[in-house]
Amino acid sequence: MNDTATLRYGVSLYSYTGDMNTVLTLDDAMAHIADLGATGIEILGEGNIPGYPTPSTGWIDSWHAGLARHGLEATNYGSWIDSRMWRERDLTVAEGAAMLARDLRLASTLGFTSVRPKVGVVSADLRPHPIWEPVIERNLDLAAELGIVICPEIHAPTPIRHPVVDDYLSFIERTGTSSFRILIDTGIFQRAVTTVKHDGLSEEAIEEGWRKPLAVPMEDLVAVLPYVAFVQAKFFDIDDELNDPHIPWREILRTLIEHGYDGYLSSEYEGDRAPYRSIEQVRRQHTLLRRLEREIRAKA
Amino acid sequence: MLERELIQSRGFRNVVTGGDIAGFQLLLRMPNYRGVWASLIDGVAVRVGDRQWDAEQPLWTLQGRTFTIAELRASTGVRWQLDEPATIFVPHPGGLAPASTTWPWTSPSTPRTSPRSSSPPSSTPSERSR
Numbered sequence: 001m002n003d004t005a006t007l008r009y010g011v012s013l014y015s016y017t018g019d020m021n022t023v024l025t026l027d028d029a030m031a032h033i034a035d036l037g038a039t040g041i042e043i044l045g046e047g048n049i050p051g052y053p054t055p056s057t058g059w060i061d062s063w064h065a066g067l068a069r070h071g072l073e074a075t076n077y078g079s080w081i082d083s084r085m086w087r088e089r090d091l092t093v094a095e096g097a098a099m100l101a102r103d104l105r106l107a108s109t110l111g112f113t114s115v116r117p118k119v120g121v122v123s124a125d126l127r128p129h130p131i132w133e134p135v136i137e138r139n140l141d142l143a144a145e146l147g148i149v150i151c152p153e154i155h156a157p158t159p160i161r162h163p164v165v166d167d168y169l170s171f172i173e174r175t176g177t178s179s180f181r182i183l184i185d186t187g188i189f190q191r192a193v194t195t196v197k198h199d200g201l202s203e204e205a206i207e208e209g210w211r212k213p214l215a216v217p218m219e220d221l222v223a224v225l226p227y228v229a230f231v232q233a234k235f236f237d238i239d240d241e242l243n244d245p246h247i248p249w250r251e252i253l254r255t256l257i258e259h260g261y262d263g264y265l266s267s268e269y270e271g272d273r274a275p276y277r278s279i280e281q282v283r284r285q286h287t288l289l290r291r292l293e294r295e296i297r298a299k300a
Numbered sequence: 301m302l303e304r305e306l307i308q309s310r311g312f313r314n315v316v317t318g319g320d321i322a323g324f325q326l327l328l329r330m331p332n333y334r335g336v337w338a339s340l341i342d343g344v345a346v347r348v349g350d351r352q353w354d355a356e357q358p359l360w361t362l363q364g365r366t367f368t369i370a371e372l373r374a375s376t377g378v379r380w381q382l383d384e385p386a387t388i389f390v391p392h393p394g395g396l397a398p399a400s401t402t403w404p405w406t407s408p409s410t411p412r413t414s415p416r417s418s419s420p421p422s423s424t425p426s427e428r429s430r
Contacts, residue, residue: 017333021383022304047334047382078334085339087373275304 007256007293008264009286010040010075012232013048015269016278020048023275026063030070032279036286040075041067042232042266045103047078049110053102063110074111075264076151076183076230079103083120083129091120096135100150101142108146114230115143116153116183126158133171136180143179151229153183156190157212160220169227181229185268188216192246194236196271213246218255225259236271238284242291253292257300265289302329308385314395321395327385338362338378343369346390353390361387 011033016024024032026048033041046052050059067074081099083091091099100117107115119128119135136150143150158164168182190213221228238244256265269281303309311327328344330336343355360367362378366389372378380386 014333018304021302022329023301025301044334046379050381050383052335052379052381080334082337082340085337087339 006262007253008040008262009036009038009289010042010264010266011036011038011282012042012044012076012078012266012268014042014044014078015267015282018273019275019278024279027066030066030072032282034070034072036283037290038286039071039073040264040266041072042076042078042264043074043110043112044078045106046080049106053106055106060109067111074107074113075266076114076116076232077103077107077110077112079107079115079117081117081119081131081135083131090129091131093131093134093138096131097138100135100139104139104142104146104148104150108148113147114149114151114181114183116151116230118152124157125162125164126155127164128152133167136171137175140175140177140179144177149179149181149229151181151183153185153232154188155185156187156214159188159214159216160184160224165224169224172227181227182224183230183232184221184224184228185232185234186247186252187234187270188214189218189221189248189252190246191215191248194246194271196236198270198273218251221252221255222259225256225261228261228263230263231256231261231265232268233265233285233289234268234270235281235285236269238281238288240284242284242288244285244288249288250292250296253289254296257293257296302383302385305329306331311385311387315389321393323390323392324396325387325389327387329385330380330382333382335379335381338367338372338375338380341369341372341380344388346388348396351392353392357391359389359391361389 013020013029016029020026020029030041043049049055066072079100081091081096083096085091085095096119100115103117104115117132117136119132121127122129132152139150152168154160154165165182168180172180192213235244235247237246267282267285269278269285271277271281306329308327308329311325314321314324316322338360341360344358345355346353346358356369358369360369360372362372362380363384365378367375367378
């Protein structure tokens with residue numbers, strides 16, 4: 001048991017999808033996150049930055065003022081490299097590299113320490129478009145200069161033991177970089193089917209993405225944990241007794257604590273998008289995670 | 301703040317061009333979780349009662365610039381942002397007649413506007429547009 005490592009808690013604004021801009025301002029969201037005793041705020045760059053990719057200096061100032069006022073730090077910045085941006089051709093490496101560079105600079109301006117790029121996928125098991133490797137390699141020096149870690153996410157239906165992850169780890173080995181790591185989305189540990197429905201997604205996407213529990217074993221997490229820079233604490237529904245029927249939080253936390261993970265757990269609520277529901281669900285998750293952490297450390 | 305429904309009630313009105321009503325407009329909230337580059341927009345088909353307009357017909361106004369669907373697909377640097385509704389202009393000389401209606405409209409799962417009612421809301425679009 002590694003007692004010196006501390007878990008850090010945060011929330012991704014993705015949790016508040018649908019509530020942002022309709023019932024929550026950015027300042028409201030920051031206040032909710034701070035009220036949990038959490039310290040980290042994660043954003044989706046193009047989703048949460050007004051005027052993206054060129055926010056006004058006034059907005060940038062208000063972002064930093066908000067962090068200071070609520071006692072929060074900027075954690076992870078989600079970016080996209082839309083490889084299918086054009087109907088008649090794929091994105092080129094140069095175009096993709098320019099997009100990532102733009103997001104790295106913007107993330108740095110806003111104080112983020114990691115950037116999760118999502119490149120368009122070319123298969124149902126989420127193999128990224130092959131431009132991913134040269135696009136990221138061209139940005140490693142910039143990321144190092146800005147003090148940012150680039151970390152693509154491992155997301156269902158891609159498990160940890162998979163060529164996508166093997167390729168990422170080989171990339172780290174080949175380049176010797178410390179500016180590239182992986183991000184784990186806890187949806188890969190899902191053990192039970194969820195019935196959540198999201199507007200605008202095909203049945204196939206819902207079936208592949210949510211209903212089919214991937215149930216990745218904890219030993220696989222242990223194997224890659226030295227390369228994990230960030231954890232998105234994906235969940236769908238926690239009842240009022242604080243039971244999560246889908247994600248095995250006790251096992252996940254025990255594994256992270258025993259193996260000395262000292263990074264963030266950043267809430268990603270992905271359940272029903274009824275107004276205000278996200279706020280209550282994130283509160284339940286933080287209460288649950290902190291209770292489990294106390295229990296696990298008490299038994300150590 | 302925007303309204304929760306994808307089809308916003310604010311901004312819905314007939315549009316007067318050169319003294320004549322050229323059609324009507326409505327504001328649409330971006331339905332996904334991250335916004336989208338305009339070149340990726342498929343378009344929006346509109347139905348009001350038994351009148352229909354296919355996805356190629358409406359004009360889009362994003363960030364102060366107005367585009368056809370073909371122009372959107374070729375555009376660079378234009379986005380449909382989460383906090384900036386798109387203004388959809390539907391060409392319809394004479395516009396929609398003012399009438400009372402059931403409100404709110406049902407917002408569908410994709411940006412396809414299909415108001416249940418056969419009439420626009422109980423405002424006077426031709427007056428509001430001036």
